[in-house]
Amino acid sequence: MNVCFACPSCGYRARHELASPREWQCPQCDQLVPLHFGESDHLLHACVLCGNTELYKKKDFPHWLGLTILTVACLASIIPYWLYHPWITWTILIGSAVMDGMLYLWVGDVVVCYRCDAQYRDLAPNAEHKPFELGIAERYRQERLRREQLQSKNPDANLR
Numbered sequence: 001m002n003v004c005f006a007c008p009s010c011g012y013r014a015r016h017e018l019a020s021p022r023e024w025q026c027p028q029c030d031q032l033v034p035l036h037f038g039e040s041d042h043l044l045h046a047c048v049l050c051g052n053t054e055l056y057k058k059k060d061f062p063h064w065l066g067l068t069i070l071t072v073a074c075l076a077s078i079i080p081y082w083l084y085h086p087w088i089t090w091t092i093l094i095g096s097a098v099m100d101g102m103l104y105l106w107v108g109d110v111v112v113c114y115r116c117d118a119q120y121r122d123l124a125p126n127a128e129h130k131p132f133e134l135g136i137a138e139r140y141r142q143e144r145l146r147r148e149q150l151q152s153k154n155p156d157a158n159l160r
Helices: 063-082 086-106 134-153
Strands: 002-006 013-017 023-025 032-034 055-059 109-113 119-121
Touching (some): 063 086
Antiparallel strands (some): 002 119
16 A cells, blocks of 8 residues: 655655555655554554544546546537537547546545545555545635644644
8 A cells, every 4th residue: 555645844745655664754854754554454444644534535537637538529529510520529529438437447546534635545445435525625624724824823833
């Protein structure tokens, strides 16, 4: 299992293979980040970085690629439509939908932490990991905003 995350101190984006080390050192700011491993059943019950138990799963697919496929298909279908070739237009549009569906089936899942946005790949399927919920994400966004406000008022405080 590997994890992609941002260093809590400097924001450096890192990818780390989770193995036996109990801490990770940032190559940019040299801060040590403790890793909190749970049980050894190879299932992720809590975030290894922040300890949060609220995790969600999503497709490990870049959104920009999906939107690019949609945009190219729509633009490519304009010319045959304008030239009164509806079968070519429908072939382009349906072909892009089939390609998008095949990519959806082919791409695996990634588990993401609501609090620290760490992304876990190569996990065994776990029924605990539900799809994204906007209410939970908004709660953690508000928590992050409050923490930033407190840190801006008192920059000497090291809040986590």
